[in-house]
Amino acid sequence: MATTVETADGRKTKSVQFVEVDDVTIRFAGDSGDGMQLTGTQFTSTTAQVGNDLSTFPDYPSEIRAPSGTLYGVSGFQIHFSSRAIHTPGDRFDTLVAMNPAALKVNLKALHEGGSILVNTDSFDAKNLKLAKYDVSPLDDDTLRGYNVYPVPITTLTAKALEETGLSPKEMARSKNFFALGLLYWMYNRPLEATLAWIQEKFGKKPMVAKANELALKAGYSFGNITEVFSVQYNVRPAKLPAGTYRNVTGNEATALGMVAASVKSGLPGFLGSYPITPATEILQELSRRKNFGFKTFQAEDEIAGVCTAIGAAFGGSLAYTTTSGPGMALKTEAIGLALMVELPLVIINVQRGGPSTGLPTKPEQSDLFQAVMGRNGEAPVPVIAACSPAGCFYGAYEASRIALKYMTPVILLTDGYLANGSEPWLLPDESELADISVPFASNPETFKPYERDDHLSRPWAVPGMAGFEHRIGGLEKQHITGNVSHDPMNHQVMVEMRAKKIAGIADDIDDQTVFGPAEGDLAIVGWGGSYGAIRTAVERLQEENKSVAHIHVRHLNPFPKNLGEMLRRYKQLLIPELNLGQLAFLLRATYLVEPITFNKVQGLPFTPSEIEQKANEILNTL
Amino acid sequence: MSNEEKNTVIDDQIKVLTPKDLASDQDVRWCPGCGDYSMLSQLQRTLPEVGVKKEDIAVVAGIGCSSRFPYYMSTYGFHGIHGRALAIASGLKVSHPNLTVWVATGDGDCLSIGGNHFIHALRRNVDINVMMFNNQIYALTKGQYSPTSLHGQKTKTSPTGVIDHPFNPMLIGLGAEGTFVARSMDRDPKHLKEMMLAMYYHKGTSFIDVLQNCVIFNDGAFDVYTNKETRDDNVIYLEHGKPLVFGKNRDKGIRLDGFRTQVVSLNDYSESDLIVHDTKSKELAFILAHMNDQPGFPLPVGIFLDIERSTYEDELEQHVQSAIEKKGAGTMRSLLYDGQTWDIDNGSN
Numbered sequence: 001m002a003t004t005v006e007t008a009d010g011r012k013t014k015s016v017q018f019v020e021v022d023d024v025t026i027r028f029a030g031d032s033g034d035g036m037q038l039t040g041t042q043f044t045s046t047t048a049q050v051g052n053d054l055s056t057f058p059d060y061p062s063e064i065r066a067p068s069g070t071l072y073g074v075s076g077f078q079i080h081f082s083s084r085a086i087h088t089p090g091d092r093f094d095t096l097v098a099m100n101p102a103a104l105k106v107n108l109k110a111l112h113e114g115g116s117i118l119v120n121t122d123s124f125d126a127k128n129l130k131l132a133k134y135d136v137s138p139l140d141d142d143t144l145r146g147y148n149v150y151p152v153p154i155t156t157l158t159a160k161a162l163e164e165t166g167l168s169p170k171e172m173a174r175s176k177n178f179f180a181l182g183l184l185y186w187m188y189n190r191p192l193e194a195t196l197a198w199i200q201e202k203f204g205k206k207p208m209v210a211k212a213n214e215l216a217l218k219a220g221y222s223f224g225n226i227t228e229v230f231s232v233q234y235n236v237r238p239a240k241l242p243a244g245t246y247r248n249v250t251g252n253e254a255t256a257l258g259m260v261a262a263s264v265k266s267g268l269p270g271f272l273g274s275y276p277i278t279p280a281t282e283i284l285q286e287l288s289r290r291k292n293f294g295f296k297t298f299q300a301e302d303e304i305a306g307v308c309t310a311i312g313a314a315f316g317g318s319l320a321y322t323t324t325s326g327p328g329m330a331l332k333t334e335a336i337g338l339a340l341m342v343e344l345p346l347v348i349i350n351v352q353r354g355g356p357s358t359g360l361p362t363k364p365e366q367s368d369l370f371q372a373v374m375g376r377n378g379e380a381p382v383p384v385i386a387a388c389s390p391a392g393c394f395y396g397a398y399e400a401s402r403i404a405l406k407y408m409t410p411v412i413l414l415t416d417g418y419l420a421n422g423s424e425p426w427l428l429p430d431e432s433e434l435a436d437i438s439v440p441f442a443s444n445p446e447t448f449k450p451y452e453r454d455d456h457l458s459r460p461w462a463v464p465g466m467a468g469f470e471h472r473i474g475g476l477e478k479q480h481i482t483g484n485v486s487h488d489p490m491n492h493q494v495m496v497e498m499r500a501k502k503i504a505g506i507a508d509d510i511d512d513q514t515v516f517g518p519a520e521g522d523l524a525i526v527g528w529g530g531s532y533g534a535i536r537t538a539v540e541r542l543q544e545e546n547k548s549v550a551h552i553h554v555r556h557l558n559p560f561p562k563n564l565g566e567m568l569r570r571y572k573q574l575l576i577p578e579l580n581l582g583q584l585a586f587l588l589r590a591t592y593l594v595e596p597i598t599f600n601k602v603q604g605l606p607f608t609p610s611e612i613e614q615k616a617n618e619i620l621n622t623l
Numbered sequence: 624m625s626n627e628e629k630n631t632v633i634d635d636q637i638k639v640l641t642p643k644d645l646a647s648d649q650d651v652r653w654c655p656g657c658g659d660y661s662m663l664s665q666l667q668r669t670l671p672e673v674g675v676k677k678e679d680i681a682v683v684a685g686i687g688c689s690s691r692f693p694y695y696m697s698t699y700g701f702h703g704i705h706g707r708a709l710a711i712a713s714g715l716k717v718s719h720p721n722l723t724v725w726v727a728t729g730d731g732d733c734l735s736i737g738g739n740h741f742i743h744a745l746r747r748n749v750d751i752n753v754m755m756f757n758n759q760i761y762a763l764t765k766g767q768y769s770p771t772s773l774h775g776q777k778t779k780t781s782p783t784g785v786i787d788h789p790f791n792p793m794l795i796g797l798g799a800e801g802t803f804v805a806r807s808m809d810r811d812p813k814h815l816k817e818m819m820l821a822m823y824y825h826k827g828t829s830f831i832d833v834l835q836n837c838v839i840f841n842d843g844a845f846d847v848y849t850n851k852e853t854r855d856d857n858v859i860y861l862e863h864g865k866p867l868v869f870g871k872n873r874d875k876g877i878r879l880d881g882f883r884t885q886v887v888s889l890n891d892y893s894e895s896d897l898i899v900h901d902t903k904s905k906e907l908a909f910i911l912a913h914m915n916d917q918p919g920f921p922l923p924v925g926i927f928l929d930i931e932r933s934t935y936e937d938e939l940e941q942h943v944q945s946a947i948e949k950k951g952a953g954t955m956r957s958l959l960y961d962g963q964t965w966d967i968d969n970g971s972n
Binding site: 241316475 | 649676677678679680683686693696697702703704707711714715717718719721722739942943946947952954956959960964965966967
């Protein structure tokens with residue numbers, strides 16, 4: 001379909017072709033100071049409200065403002081949106097927005113052949129070309145042959161649109177990302193209203209900034225509308241998603257919401273003791289502005305104080321949490337052992353990043369599974385749960401809280417940087433859909449014994465302030481039932497086995513393992529955590545080709561679901577893709593004596609569905 | 624406050640506690656003659672006087688000989704891990720502000736492995752009472768030097784003498800902006816109890832450095848301060864509003880010569896020439912904390928500083944309350960439906 005619109009001078013007309021597409025991936029890229037994360041987030045918000053399914057992935061350097069124009073200073077935001085249900089931010093993208101030469105250079109290889117590139121030509125000067133290590137401008141040679149290139153002097157046009165504001169050229173340049181956003185809104189036929197409202201809300205107190213951003217956004221949109229070079233407008237219809245109310249969430253937001261929801265549902269005050277660390281910090285930030293839920297946050301002096309204040313709060317009757325990433329997890333290790341010895345509820349959230357040591361702070365990896373399952377001194381079993389998607393972080397945090405309270409134990413929730421910063425639309429649950437949370441408060445002071453156990457081996461929780469229940473707990477071995485300090489040899493055997501049995505028994509309380517696809521067959525791809533989306537997409541593609549492939553996504557990593565072992569044996573081959581060197585594969589091999597094929601990626605990048613699909617096909621061809 | 628006055632504070636409903644009520648059923652396992660016994664018995668005597676309910680008392684400890692303290696109190700107790708008592712106690716108090724929280728910690732637990740938590744607790748001013756049992760030795764690990772061991776002290780890990788310069792706990796307490804900084808001695812139970820009462824009534828972190836004799840690994844370390852023969856000439860008791868007088872015959876005093884302290888004889892000077900102790904003066908607290916660095920000066924004992932500053936937990940509670948006033952008390956619905964939401968009908972929008 002084509003429409004004719006009037007051009008700027010009101011005389012000429014141009015013909016616009018209107019193209020329906022199902023699925024689009026866009027990458028916004030620029031300097032880390034160019035506002036690409038904000039541009040991406042705004043595009044996401046609008047796209048969510050248009051009704052597309054979507055998935056996003058921000059990819060930014062660990063430096064806050066890396067030297068401008070450099071290759072390592074490039075910040076990117078990828079959004080995949082569709083009229084169908086999707087699970088990943090997309091392998092390669094259809095459109096690249098490159099605010100400078102470095103952004104073009106870094107991202108070009110992942111652009112589809114024939115894809116579109118919007119470049120800000122104003123930034124393609126000698127200095128920036130040199131920083132991006134281009135001898136000749138890629139706009140002037142064959143580098144971009146085969147792509148649809150839209151060279152637009154974005155900075156100049158933004159300044160022109162803001163001429164009457166009286167702002168300095170530097171101030172005007174700050175709005176150039178809104179010009180780019182406006183242009184993209186035109187290209188993909190999105191409304192401006194949501195972003196205009198957001199600008200008012202965000203910059204209402206700085207009317208000049210609000211005005212500048214608004215003018216730039218509208219100018220970008222009009223530029224698409226009236227300029228000859230833009231002759232195609234794409235439309236992506238709303239997705240057929242289940243009915244209900246949605247909001248867009250990142251994994252870290254959803255984690256914070258799950259924590260507060262568990263606090264509300266259990267009726268216990270929430271407490272978070274935490275120390276800022278990438279990529280977990282946003283959880284602390286989110287919660288610190290939700291004090292109207294009575295949820296207290298405590299920014300501690302270090303990681304150890306983060307977990308220890310949480311243990312103190314748990315002793316005091318709060319639903320207590322600590323949040324961190326791998327290096328912080330290492331520091332909290334001793335205290336997690338204390339929490340399991342004193343048998344207090346505590347949820348430890350590790351937003352994994354590339355390791356070891358400081359590793360790759362802003363890049364995702366799944367390499368802390370061993371640490372979570374085994375990384376403590378002594379026989380120290382802790383339940384481990386992993387979230388599978390940004391919205392899944394809500395349910396992960398909620399389920400971890402439920403188990404921690406019911407079983408009086410520390411529980412580790414693993415998410416990762418990919419889930420934490422990625423976003424997707426979330427079908428909001430009804431309160432009644434959320435599992436009940438039982439709290440084993442001690443009830444009778446006459447018969448109270450701190451380490452007497454109920455039918456699932458949990459001890460009663462008596463909180464300071466409760467008269468008649470005064471007792472002492474600590475990290476020294478406890479005497480069975482009384483909780484007094486005991487060095488008795490047989491008592492230690494009893495207690496070590498008791499703690500192990502209590503955690504193993506949680507398998508009776510969690511959902512059975514489910515499978516997506518055939519209940520038996522050629523190949524099952526087994527995964528955990530954030531690789532869910534890539535594996536599921538790959539499995540859907542393989543199933544469309546009528547291949548006998550199933551997806552087994554394991555959410556509970558300790559204890560494993562009761563039926564998992566038996567399920568794994570129903571397939572000729574098991575493939576386990578992991579962003580580590582085979583940690584889940586190791587655990588499954590040790591637990592069930594299965595022989596999985598491992599597929600390990602440790603590049604600080606998530607899996608793409610194609611990689612998994614290709615690996616699966618290689619295996620299927622040998623069967 | 625007199626005893627009569629204090630008793631009127633006690634709610635009629637509360638059973639008046641006796642020191643015995645605060646003893647747990649566990650055998651106390653410190654070495655015979657250990658200074659820790661004195662601390663335990665003074666806390667058990669102090670708490671009944673202030674009229675706090677037993678269930679509202681929590682004692683938190685780290686690791687070390689003194690950190691077994693909670694097991695011997697019949698209150699709520701938490702024996703933590705090495706160095707972390709103050710972090711655990713801070714979390715407990717902040718989450719549950721109604722409690723009276725006491726911390727038992729040692730010189731190693733508090734100033735070495737737990738040093739970071741110590742300074743941060745003080746600057747935050749969480750209303751907890753920190754009793755540091757300072758025996759200038761690692762006793763539970765059997766005799767290695769601690770951060771308060773003296774320069775040159777011979778221990779199992781310093782057979783030729785300690786090279787480290789020791790911490791002055793008063794200076795750390797003041798330097799970390801503590802609002803209550805005091806010193807006492809295990810061998811002076813009356814003074815100890817007086818200090819514990821003051822700690823209880825101080826709102827904010829109360830820190831006391833208690834010189835505590837380890838009979839096994841550092842016996843006699845504080846003899847010069849506690850022995851009746853030498854005590855009066857080597858210790859000066861600080862009392863708010865009173866001139867700094869000491870000596871067996873109370874014939875010596877401390878005066879200021881510029882910024883420096885000076886020991887003078889009251890034969891040459893009158894009491895009006897002496898420093899009058901002021902627990903509200905940070906400047907004086909620092910001067911007194913430095914005083915016994917020099918030979919010939921007595922060790923100041925008592926409250927160096929006792930000032931008011933809002934507590935962390937009170938301010939946090941205010942933030943919670945004002946958030947509730949502003950946004951309304953959070954509900955599950957207001958949580959989930961916060962921000963931009965959109966509806967999809969019949970699966971097709």
